[in-house]
Amino acid sequence: MSDAPVLRMESVRKTFGGSVVLRDVGLEVAPHTVTALIGASGSGKSTLLRCANLLEEIDDGAIWLDGEEITDPRVDQDAVRRRIGVVFQAYNLFPHMTVLDNITLAPRRVHGVARAEAEQRAHELLERLGLGGRAGEYPDRLSGGQQQRVAIVRALAVRPRLLLLDEITAALDPELVGEVLAVVRDLKDDGMTMVLATHEMGFARDVADQVCFLDSGVVLERGTAEQVFGDPQQERTRQFLRRIVDAGRL
Amino acid sequence: MTVTEEESGEEPGKDPGRDGGHGDAYVPSQRRLERERYKRARARRATAIAAASTLVTGVVLYLIVVNAPGWPRTKETFFNWQYAREAFPKVLEGLWLNVRLLLICGAAVLVLGMLIAIARTLRGPVFFPLRVLAAAYTDFFRGLPLIINLMIVVLGVPALRLQGVTVDPVLLGGTALTLTYSAYVAEVFRAGIESVHPSQRAAARSLGLTNRQALRHVVLPQAVRRQVPPLLNDLVSLQKDTGLVSIGGAVDAVRAADIIVGRSLNYTPYIVAGLVFVALTIPMTRFTDWVTARMDRRRAQGGSI
Numbered sequence: 001m002s003d004a005p006v007l008r009m010e011s012v013r014k015t016f017g018g019s020v021v022l023r024d025v026g027l028e029v030a031p032h033t034v035t036a037l038i039g040a041s042g043s044g045k046s047t048l049l050r051c052a053n054l055l056e057e058i059d060d061g062a063i064w065l066d067g068e069e070i071t072d073p074r075v076d077q078d079a080v081r082r083r084i085g086v087v088f089q090a091y092n093l094f095p096h097m098t099v100l101d102n103i104t105l106a107p108r109r110v111h112g113v114a115r116a117e118a119e120q121r122a123h124e125l126l127e128r129l130g131l132g133g134r135a136g137e138y139p140d141r142l143s144g145g146q147q148q149r150v151a152i153v154r155a156l157a158v159r160p161r162l163l164l165l166d167e168i169t170a171a172l173d174p175e176l177v178g179e180v181l182a183v184v185r186d187l188k189d190d191g192m193t194m195v196l197a198t199h200e201m202g203f204a205r206d207v208a209d210q211v212c213f214l215d216s217g218v219v220l221e222r223g224t225a226e227q228v229f230g231d232p233q234q235e236r237t238r239q240f241l242r243r244i245v246d247a248g249r250l
Numbered sequence: 251m252t253v254t255e256e257e258s259g260e261e262p263g264k265d266p267g268r269d270g271g272h273g274d275a276y277v278p279s280q281r282r283l284e285r286e287r288y289k290r291a292r293a294r295r296a297t298a299i300a301a302a303s304t305l306v307t308g309v310v311l312y313l314i315v316v317n318a319p320g321w322p323r324t325k326e327t328f329f330n331w332q333y334a335r336e337a338f339p340k341v342l343e344g345l346w347l348n349v350r351l352l353l354i355c356g357a358a359v360l361v362l363g364m365l366i367a368i369a370r371t372l373r374g375p376v377f378f379p380l381r382v383l384a385a386a387y388t389d390f391f392r393g394l395p396l397i398i399n400l401m402i403v404v405l406g407v408p409a410l411r412l413q414g415v416t417v418d419p420v421l422l423g424g425t426a427l428t429l430t431y432s433a434y435v436a437e438v439f440r441a442g443i444e445s446v447h448p449s450q451r452a453a454a455r456s457l458g459l460t461n462r463q464a465l466r467h468v469v470l471p472q473a474v475r476r477q478v479p480p481l482l483n484d485l486v487s488l489q490k491d492t493g494l495v496s497i498g499g500a501v502d503a504v505r506a507a508d509i510i511v512g513r514s515l516n517y518t519p520y521i522v523a524g525l526v527f528v529a530l531t532i533p534m535t536r537f538t539d540w541v542t543a544r545m546d547r548r549r550a551q552g553g554s555i
Contacts, residue, residue, distance in 0.1 A: 055452055082458030092453035096471045105467060106457035158457065 003031045004067060006162050006193045007052060012061035014047055021047045023217030025061070029162070029210070032191040034184075036204035036225075039214035040240065045197035046089075048214070049164045052195070053084050066161065082110060085155030089167040091147045093139040093154070099126070100135040103154045111158060118157070125153040129183055145176030152183055163187070165196035181207075201244050205229050213237045330518045337510050337519035341526055344506030349530075351424055351492040351502070356485055358428045363435030370436070371443050373461065384436070391433035396491060400426045404498035423495030431488050438480045442473030479545065482538040489534065490527050503527065 007029040014022040021044045029035050037045040050056040052063060054070060054077045063071045070080045094102050103125070104118040113121075126132055129149045139147050148168055155163060165184065169177040181203050187194065188207055198204050204211060204225065211228040213221040213236075221228055221237045232238045315321060369377070369384035391399070403426040408417040416422065446469045454464035496505035503526055507519035 053456055055456060078455075078458055078460050081456055084456070086453075086456040088449065088453065090449060092449045094450065094453070094468055094472075096475060106459060109463055109467060110458040154457070 005029055005064075006031050006066060007195065008064040009048075009052070010062050010064075012048075012051060012063065013059045014044075014051055014056060015059055020217050022051070022058075025214075025217070025219055027212065027219060029193060029195055031193050033193060033209040034188050034207055035195045035210045035212060036208035037195065037197040037212050037214055038199075038201065038204055038228075038240075043214040044217055045214055046166050049086070049166050049195065049197055053086050053164055054080055055086075078110075082158060083161045085158065085160035085163045087148070087151050087155050087163070087165045087168050089170050091139070091144075091151045091171075093147055093151055095139055097138075098135065099131070099137050099139065099142070099150050102139070102150060103157045106154070106158050122153065122157060125156055126150075128186075129153055130179070143176060144172045145179045148172065148176075148180050149183055152180075152187075156187075161193065163192055163194045165194060165198075167197050167199065169198070169200055201229070201241075213240065215240070326516075328517050328521055330516055333510065333514060333516045333518035334522050337507055337522045340506040340510065341503045341519065341523045344501055344503035344523075345526055345530070347420065347495075347500065347502040348489070348492040348527075351420070351427070351495065352485075352489045355424050355427045355431065355492070356488060358424075359431040359435050359484075359488065360481075362428065362432035364439055366432060366436035367439035367443060368465070370440055371465075388433045388436050391430050392437070394430070396426070396430050397494060397497070399430050400494055400497055402426075403429070404495070419498030419500040420495060423498050423500055427488065427491060427495070431484065431491075434484055435481065438477050438484065439473065441480075442477035443469055445476060446472045475545075479538055479542040482534065482541065486531050486534045486538065489531055493523075493527060 005028040007027065009025055009027040012022050012025040013020070025044070025048060027035070027048075037048060039045055047056060051058050058071055061071070062069055065080060065083060069075070070077075093099075094105070097105065100119060100122055103122040104113075104115070107113040107118040107121070108115060123132070123135060126135055129152065131146060131149055131153070134142065134146065134150070139150065142150065148171075152168075168184075169180050172180065177200065181200065184194070184196070184203075185207055196204075196208075206225075208225050211223065211225050212219045213228060213232075213234070215236050221232060221234045228237065229241065232241060318324075366384045366387060369380045370388075372381060400423060404419055404422045407415060407422055443465075450468055450472065451464050454468040455461070459467065493502060493504040496502050496508060499505070501509075503523045507523035510519040511517055
C-alpha cells in the first residue's frame with residue numbers, strides 16, 4: 001500500500017447550478033486496493049465517480065491518475081477514459097447490440113484489437129463470470145444480474161487501470177445482488193484497483209480496504225473498514241450507521 | 251387472462267373440452283363453459299351491430315349524393331366510364347415517373363436529412379457555421395410551401411439561363427422535392443438522436459470512444475431504429491407529392507390526366523389519377539403500420555429497441 005496512488009483527488013469542488021455537491025473532496029486510492037464510498041443518497045458518491053472519469057467537469061481542485069493530472073484542460077480526455085472502466089447503476093448496456101458486440105466495441109474501435117482476439121477475450125471473461133453461452137443474446141433477454149455482469153465484463157475488456165462501480169447493485173432484486181457482489185470479490189482477489197459507491201454496508205465492510213464516508217460534499221471520515229464501521233469518530237457517521245443498522249442493512 | 255390461454259395456449263372459446271397433451275385429466279368447470287358461452291354471444295352481437303351500422307351509414311351517404319341537385323351533371327363530368335378507360339393506361343405510364351422520382355428523391359432525402367441532422371448535433375466551435383447553416387436550412391425549407399419551392403426551382407432556374415444547368419423539369423422538380431423533404435427528415439433524425447438517453451452516450455464515452463465513435467456506433471443506430479415509423483410516414487407523403495412536378499410540365503400521372511382533361515373537358519382522368527396514387531400509397535401505409543405495431547410490441551415486452 002506504499003506504492004504511488006492510482007487515483008488522487010485534492011480539494012475537488014463540483015456544483016450543479018446553485019447546489020454544491022462536492023465541497024472539498026480529497027481521496028487517495030492505492031494500487032490493488034478497494035475503496036468504498038458510503039453515505040446518504042445525494043451525498044455526492046456518484047458525482048465523485050463521474051468526476052474521476054471526466055464525465056463531469058470539476059469546478060475546482062485537481063485529480064491525478066497514475067501521477068498525471070487529468071483535470072488539466074490540455075489533457076486528452078478520451079485517452080484518460082480508456083484507462084478507467086465504469087460500471088453504472090442502470091447497466092447502460094447498448095440495447096441494439098448483442099452481448100458480444102457490447103463487450104468488443106471498445107477493444108476493437110478504441111484499442112484497435114483484431115475482432116478474433118477481442119472476441120476470444122470476451123468469451124473468456126463471460127465464461128469466468130458465469131455467462132458462457134450468453135454472447136449472442138441481446139441485453140433485454142437477460143436478467144438484471146446478468147446484465148450487470150455483462151456491464152462488468154464490458155468495462156474489464158479494455159484492461160482498465162482503475163474500475164469505478166457506481167451503486168451497481170442498487171437496481172437489482174435482492175436475490176440477484178449476491179451474484180454481482182461475488183464478481184467484485186473475485187476482481188479484488190485478482191488485484192484490480194476499484195472505487196465503489198455502495199449502499200451494501202455489509203459488503204463494503206467485507207471487501208473494502210478503505211472506507212470513505214461522504215457527507216454534505218466532503219469526506220467526513222476515512223479509514224479502514226474496522227475503523228469506520230467499528231469505531232466511527234464523527235457524530236454524523238455514527239448517526240448514519242445507526243440508521244442503517246435500524247433499517248436492518250448492516 | 252382466461253383459463254384456456256393459461257392452460258393450453260389455445261384461443262379462448264375454442265374447444266375448451268380438450269387440453270390435449272397435458273395428461274392431467276382436466277375437465278373445464280361449468281363456470282368456465284358458461285363464461286365462454288357468454289363471451290361468444292357478446293362477440294356475435296358486436297359483429298351484428300357493426301354490420302348494421304355500416305350498412306345504414308352507406309345507404310345514407312349514397313342517398314345524399316345521388317339526390318343532390320347537381321348529381322347527374324357531376325356524374326357525367328367526374329365519373330365517366332369511357333374517359334376513365336381512356337385515361338387509365340396513360341396515367342399508369344405517367345405513374346412510372348412518379349415511382350422513379352420517389353425512389354431517387356427518397357434515397358437523396360435520407361442521406362441529406364441524416365447529414366443535416368448530424369451537422370445540427372455537432373459540438374465544438376469549428377462547427378459553429380455548419381450548425382447555423384443546418385438550422386437555417388431546416389427552418390427555411392420547412393416553412394416554405396412546397397408548391398412555391400417547386401415554382402421557384404422549376405420555373406426560376408431555367409429563366410436564369412445558366413450555362414450547363416439543366417432545364418429538365420423532372421430533374422428540377424426532383425431537386426425541389428429533395429430540398430423540402432430533407433428538411434423534414436433532418437428533424438425526424440434529430441429528434442431520434444436526442445431521444446437516445448444521455449446515459450448511452452456516457453457509457454460509450456466511459457469506454458473511451460470519441461464523440462464521433464459514440465455517435466456512429468451507439469447513438470445513431472438506436473436513433474434510426476426508433477424513427478423508422480415517422481420516416482416511412484414522410485416517404486408516403488413524398489410519394490404523393492411527386493405528383494406536383496407536373497406543374498413544370500413533366501409528364502407524370504397527374505400531367506397525363508391533365509392532358510386528357512384539357513382535350514375533353516371531362517374531369518374523370520383526375521379521379522383516375524387520384525385513385526392510382528391512393529392505390530400506390532396504401533401498401534406503404536400498411537407497411538408503416540405494421541412496422542410501428544411490431545416495434546410497439548417489442549417495447550411492450552420490456553425490451554428497448
